[in-house]
Amino acid sequence: MSTIILFHSALGLRPAVRDFAEALRADGHTVVTPDLFDGEVFDKLEDGVDKRDALGIPELVGRAFAAVEGLPTDVYYAGFSMGAASAQMLAGSRPGAKGCILMHAALPLQMMGIESWPSEVPVQFFATRNDPWVPTEMVDAVRASVPDFTETWYEGDQHLFADADSDDYLPDAASDMLRKVRSFVNADALVEA
Numbered sequence: 001m002s003t004i005i006l007f008h009s010a011l012g013l014r015p016a017v018r019d020f021a022e023a024l025r026a027d028g029h030t031v032v033t034p035d036l037f038d039g040e041v042f043d044k045l046e047d048g049v050d051k052r053d054a055l056g057i058p059e060l061v062g063r064a065f066a067a068v069e070g071l072p073t074d075v076y077y078a079g080f081s082m083g084a085a086s087a088q089m090l091a092g093s094r095p096g097a098k099g100c101i102l103m104h105a106a107l108p109l110q111m112m113g114i115e116s117w118p119s120e121v122p123v124q125f126f127a128t129r130n131d132p133w134v135p136t137e138m139v140d141a142v143r144a145s146v147p148d149f150t151e152t153w154y155e156g157d158q159h160l161f162a163d164a165d166s167d168d169y170l171p172d173a174a175s176d177m178l179r180k181v182r183s184f185v186n187a188d189a190l191v192e193a
Contacts, residue, residue: 007083
């Protein structure tokens with residue numbers, strides 16, 4: 001089975017992130033859930049964004065890299081919203097990644113200081129079609145830069161639709177996303193068996 005590094009959104013390491021990790025663990029994977037917010041969690045995205053801004057992007061990048069020190073390099077990186085940036089940064093710059101799962105966010109490689117995406121690292125992307133936090137042009141830029149890019153769009157404008165404790169929760173979309181993520185990481189495990 002695989003190791004998956006799962007980064008939380010700006011809401012922090014909430015139960016929804018832990019539940020997602022547990023679903024992947026039930027398939028036999030090792031799932032690491034770094035807490036970049038020192039235990040703080042939020043109910044409003046704006047409050048989490050304030051926390052992100054107070055820490056600063058360089059600090060968050062440093063925390064993400066520190067979280068994977070000593071871990072294998074042949075891992076899947078996954079993240080929700082703000083955490084997708086950490087997943088994308090690590091998958092694009094740390095050699096050996098098996099794949100990258102971007103939920104609710106994708107950033108152009110140039111914004112992350114990544115010159116070119118490793119051709120052997122597939123990317124899965126998930127968002128709602130009218131999510132105001134996910135500009136289409138950003139996703140277009142990532143799609144154009146990643147050789148193996150699979151995208152799933154759900155109807156609506158909800159951002160953190162996989163968080164059952166959020167007003168954005170879309171149970172059908174959340175369930176479908178989890179199913180597709182499981183298929184993505186389990187397919188690789190079946191090849192190895």
